[in-house]
Amino acid sequence: MIRLLATPLLFVALLLQSIRLALGQIWANKMRSTLTTIGIVIGVAAVTAVIAALTGLRAKVLKEFETFGTNKIFIIPHWPREGKFRHFNWRHIRFMPKQFENLLERCPSIEDYTLMTERSLTVYHGVQNIEGASINGINPSWHRIENRSVIIGRPFTLMDEEHGWQVCLITPDVRDELRLDRDCIGKRIVVGRRSFEIVGVVEGRVKGGMFGDMGSSKEVFIPFETAWRLWEPWIYAVASCREPELSKEAQAELRFYLRQTRRLGPGDPDTFRLEVIEEYLKSFNKVAMAITAVAGGVVGISLLVGGVGIMNIMLVSVSERTREIGLRKAVGAKPSAILLQFLVEAIVLCLFGGLLGILIGQGMTSMIAKIPNSGLDMAYIPLWAVGLSFGFAATVGVFFGMFPAIKAARLDPIEALRHE
Amino acid sequence: MQTMPQEKTDRTVIRLQDVRRIYKVGVERIHALDGIDLDIRKNEYVAVMGPSGSGKSTLMNILGCLDRCTSGTYELNGRNTTRLSSGGLAHVRNTQIGFVFQSFELLPRLNALKNVELSLIYAAGTTWLSRRTRARETLVRVGLTERVKHRPNQLSGGEKQRVAIARALSNNPSILLADEPTGNLDTKTSEGVMKLFDQLHREGQTIIIVTHEEHVARHAERILQMRDGQIISDERTGPNRVTPPSQEAHHE
Ligand SMILES: Nc1ncnc2c1ncn2[C@@H]1O[C@H](COP(=O)(O)OP(=O)(O)OP(=O)(O)O)[C@@H](O)[C@H]1O
Numbered sequence: 001m002i003r004l005l006a007t008p009l010l011f012v013a014l015l016l017q018s019i020r021l022a023l024g025q026i027w028a029n030k031m032r033s034t035l036t037t038i039g040i041v042i043g044v045a046a047v048t049a050v051i052a053a054l055t056g057l058r059a060k061v062l063k064e065f066e067t068f069g070t071n072k073i074f075i076i077p078h079w080p081r082e083g084k085f086r087h088f089n090w091r092h093i094r095f096m097p098k099q100f101e102n103l104l105e106r107c108p109s110i111e112d113y114t115l116m117t118e119r120s121l122t123v124y125h126g127v128q129n130i131e132g133a134s135i136n137g138i139n140p141s142w143h144r145i146e147n148r149s150v151i152i153g154r155p156f157t158l159m160d161e162e163h164g165w166q167v168c169l170i171t172p173d174v175r176d177e178l179r180l181d182r183d184c185i186g187k188r189i190v191v192g193r194r195s196f197e198i199v200g201v202v203e204g205r206v207k208g209g210m211f212g213d214m215g216s217s218k219e220v221f222i223p224f225e226t227a228w229r230l231w232e233p234w235i236y237a238v239a240s241c242r243e244p245e246l247s248k249e250a251q252a253e254l255r256f257y258l259r260q261t262r263r264l265g266p267g268d269p270d271t272f273r274l275e276v277i278e279e280y281l282k283s284f285n286k287v288a289m290a291i292t293a294v295a296g297g298v299v300g301i302s303l304l305v306g307g308v309g310i311m312n313i314m315l316v317s318v319s320e321r322t323r324e325i326g327l328r329k330a331v332g333a334k335p336s337a338i339l340l341q342f343l344v345e346a347i348v349l350c351l352f353g354g355l356l357g358i359l360i361g362q363g364m365t366s367m368i369a370k371i372p373n374s375g376l377d378m379a380y381i382p383l384w385a386v387g388l389s390f391g392f393a394a395t396v397g398v399f400f401g402m403f404p405a406i407k408a409a410r411l412d413p414i415e416a417l418r419h420e
Numbered sequence: 421m422q423t424m425p426q427e428k429t430d431r432t433v434i435r436l437q438d439v440r441r442i443y444k445v446g447v448e449r450i451h452a453l454d455g456i457d458l459d460i461r462k463n464e465y466v467a468v469m470g471p472s473g474s475g476k477s478t479l480m481n482i483l484g485c486l487d488r489c490t491s492g493t494y495e496l497n498g499r500n501t502t503r504l505s506s507g508g509l510a511h512v513r514n515t516q517i518g519f520v521f522q523s524f525e526l527l528p529r530l531n532a533l534k535n536v537e538l539s540l541i542y543a544a545g546t547t548w549l550s551r552r553t554r555a556r557e558t559l560v561r562v563g564l565t566e567r568v569k570h571r572p573n574q575l576s577g578g579e580k581q582r583v584a585i586a587r588a589l590s591n592n593p594s595i596l597l598a599d600e601p602t603g604n605l606d607t608k609t610s611e612g613v614m615k616l617f618d619q620l621h622r623e624g625q626t627i628i629i630v631t632h633e634e635h636v637a638r639h640a641e642r643i644l645q646m647r648d649g650q651i652i653s654d655e656r657t658g659p660n661r662v663t664p665p666s667q668e669a670h671h672e
């Protein structure tokens with residue numbers, strides 16, 4: 001009974017003893033220990049930094065999608081790759097407003113939609129001008145689809161739309177760059193040699209985001225009808241479905257509806273495509289996985305190299321301390337106790353490397369997060385990555401420490417004590 | 421204080437029967453021990469002498485369970501050790517044997533106290549506190565009250581050997597083995613160390629010492645002469661203690 005109780009207690013006591021011995025040993029050989037663990041340090045630092053970057057990127061993307069709206073469907077004209085439409089004139093590919101006329105009645109899962117046009121033009125106000133401002137034609141329903149509030153003035157109305165009035169909404173960036181007053185309602189700006197009256201200032205896009213950066217923050221919005229009358233530009237549309245869960249049905253309805261209004265025959269390919277945010281998320285995940293796989297390979301190699309380094313130093317340590325091992329055995333250390341001592345030393349060494357690696361990885365993460373416009377400002381090391389790193393380090397320790405430890409455990413006490 | 425009760429004074433601690441140890445070097449077979457029969461009783465004080473290469477150390481290593489005999493049996497406290505695993509032998513070393521080496525074998529980075537604690541670390545059921553107290557007590561017993569925190573390189577040869585003896589005694593072994601314990605010490609220091617062995621003997625300890633020197637062997641009460649792996653003489657020199665006088669009586 002006492003023996004049964006004593007055995008696990010002895011194990012715990014020996015374990016603690018081994019940890020203390022290992023720490024003492026590492027401390028006595030600071031320089032050597034640090035150099036030995038470099039492989040592991042680099043491996044762990046690299047993996048934590050990559051994970052941190054990807055985690056940050058994902059958090060960013062998800063946050064972006066939230067403000068962007070996960071229930072949005074983009075409807076974009078599309079040239080089919082094959083079939084008879086390949087040779088089609090662009091006039092057949094582009095959208096016409098009348099192809100969307102009764103969309104809401106025919107597609108019950110769609111809550112709202114707006115036609116959109118986009119152009120880049122120079123905007124003037126007096127002597128001030130902005131080159132390459134983004135000029136967007138929008139329906140009044142745009143305000144319900146985009147989560148961007150009108151700060152000053154009013155949103156577009158059906159009246160603006162029906163009359164094709166030359167009115168516009170601008171973003172604060174446009175107002176500031178044109179040196180307009182804060183309250184600039186009623187002022188006129190010149191877009192494409194036509195004068196537009198400012199009726200409101202609309203909130204800019206989310207800045208610094210992956211999608212925000214894709215477009216300019218200098219945006220001028222004009223009624224869709226006005227844009228259409230002026231330029232007859234290319235059109236695309238953004239629709240929102242009633243519930244994010246209805247996305248699939250909404251897409252099916254849209255497809256069916258558009259194939260009809262665009263008079264596509266049964267065997268014809270689509271001349272448009274539907275894009276959903278989820279698709280972006282999926283492709284992001286694919287890229288993230290590819291990066292993780294590559295990083296994983298690099299880390300695997302450096303952990304392997306690191307592990308061999310650990311094994312080497314442990315073999316040195318065993319042969320340096322042969323006499324000590326002999327003595328410990330002579331006073332009654334079982335082979336298992338010696339095995340434990342050297343295994344623990346290898347593991348502690350690796351965990352020490354892991355700790356150093358995580359600290360360096362944290363440093364790298366903070367640096368990555370400061371790179372402007374990279375979308376990495378939310379990069380952080382998740383807790384599971386810390387656990388994973390230590391787990392990996394410990395595994396390397398066990399794996400590469402096992403051979404030297406077995407070697408130590410098998411030493412013959414007399415031979416060992418005779419060792420010079 | 422460590423005086424053993426002497427109810428069974430006649431108890432045999434060590435019994436060797438036809439013990440042989442053969443080393444194979446290439447094709448050559450060296451009979452380091454060539455048929456040893458030996459009984460040692462509790463509280464005996466034995467010196468082993470003999471020319472170099474006669475097998476003294478080989479015998480000590482087998483008695484100390486550091487080595488196994490090639491044939492024959494070795495019973496320690498009535499228990500046959502010949503079939504034990506290396507873990508089993510380690511346990512025997514840990515609980516029943518104290519070994520003192522010629523070259524002290526102290527771990528240089530540990531202080532005297534920690535060196536003495538070493539064998540207690542591997543013993544089941546010892547706590548940090550009990551190890552500490554036991555190690556301290558044992559150091560007092562060998563007369564090193566003042567040198568507890570000293571490291572081996574801060575100790576004289578005699579003091580080092582006392583620490584080593586304390587380490588051997590810390591687990592209350594049934595036999596204390598010393599292979600040329602004074603081999604690295606000058607005559608005066610040797611005398612001091614031998615006085616310690618005498619004291620331990622009076623306290624009831626069974627002691628076996630290997631030595632080349634007459635004046636060291638004179639402390640023992642039984643002298644074994646070895647030659648070519650055999651015991652060629654076995655004589656009792658000291659007071660015949662088949663029934664030793666009550667130790668408690670004249671032990672202040
Ligand atoms: N590991 C070994 N391999 C081969 N032969 C050995 C080994 N150890 C000892 N011997 C041989 O066994 C014999 C006895 O050696 P042992 O060390 O017991 O002698 P000893 O009496 O202690 O001598 P010394 O007084 O010099 O210490 C010697 O001939 C020695 O060469």
Ligand SMILES: [Mg+2]
Pocket residue numbers: 476477478599
């Ligand atoms: Mg010898």
